[in-house]
Amino acid sequence: MTLLQKYFSRKKAGKNRSPAPEHRPAVPEQPVFRGHGVRDQDVCDLALYAGHILLESGAELFRVEDTIHRILRAYGIHSENAFILSNGIFLTAGSDREGYYARVQHIPISSSHLDRVAAVNQLSREISEGKHTVYEARSILEQIRQMPEKSKWAKILCSAIGSGSFCVLFGGATRDALTAFIVGGLLYLLLLFPLNRPMSKIVLNILSGCFVAGCSVLLWKLGLGQNLDTIIGGSIIPLVPGLAFTIGIRDLGNGDYISGSVRMLDALLVIFSVALGVGVMISIIHALTGGMI
């Protein structure tokens, strides 16, 4: 074999990209035990379900791809082809020896649940080690899907703490931080109770921006904080799409351009709407008070 051939054969062998697998055992050569009477179709359904949970909980695209691949390989299916977008999975399988399977699933992005990502990751590792039959794995996935959310009051408190502490990072004084703490808490109260229903993301964020600006100006006028800019800057922090931005960069870095740009666009749009809301509200207050602030 010439050197060139060697080079190309090595390139081919490394084709299945799996960037930065976080300490996962190798996929076993022999397929692990599936359970009695489990068809190929059930295995594919299981893998698709795992991918579904990952994608809607805010995992990177390559992780979804990698997990589907691992689960299918572990149960002895080699003919699979998965095409994944930021809001959908297309999975087909089938060959002379394996049953045919094709399914497209639309997956709307919901709120981020990194605990579910961690749990599915753990499950996929255990499947590779042969610890679960397909039915067991399925019931574990159902449990993961129903993992309890944090209580609403804990979220409100965290939003308040986040706003207050980030206000300090933007150079706010203690009084500003206190104001941002209150506004951040009120903001999540608004998001979780009156505005907690399906509506356009853009409208929702414009409304939130208006609300933050209104509350901040009110508290500032009452003499609670000093610097209005840092108060508003801290208070909108719970709206900042940090997760979408970071995951978007990772997707772009892995070459998943469609998903990466969709996420970045989503992040930018959210921030734009919030800024628009704040700007509109401040302008209205300006007009009403005749430029007092």
Next chain:
Amino acid sequence: MVLLKECTMAFAGTIAFALLFSVPKRYYPWCGAIGAAGWLVYRLALQTGNRMLAAFLATVLVIILSRLCAVRERCPVTIFMVSGLFPLVPGVGIYWTIYELVMENMEGAISRGTAALQDAIAIVIGIIVVFELPQKLFSVARRK
């Protein structure tokens, strides 16, 4: 002293957002520590006057620590990376840019916008560079 106060706040803020992203409870201290470390490096490096360098160094540190933690705790690196980067992400910078635009303050918009863009570029490069490092380097953190 100011630095200490800011790092405490970065610690608290990162944990608050870790909870909002539903990170499992046992990882809170790690997330907070990574966020605070990133902010410390950012502030120290900012004194050199080079904004992009500061954001880049802070991102590199955050991602390295996140990968180490991910290996140690055997869980997805996403958990630590997303929370740890939160204080650095220029979300509020972009917000200020648009806000100045809406208020028709063009000079403010340009200076805020440039700063936000610099931060964003530095973070992008930092993330991509550190994820190119081979996984072997991080196996030192593996628990036996």
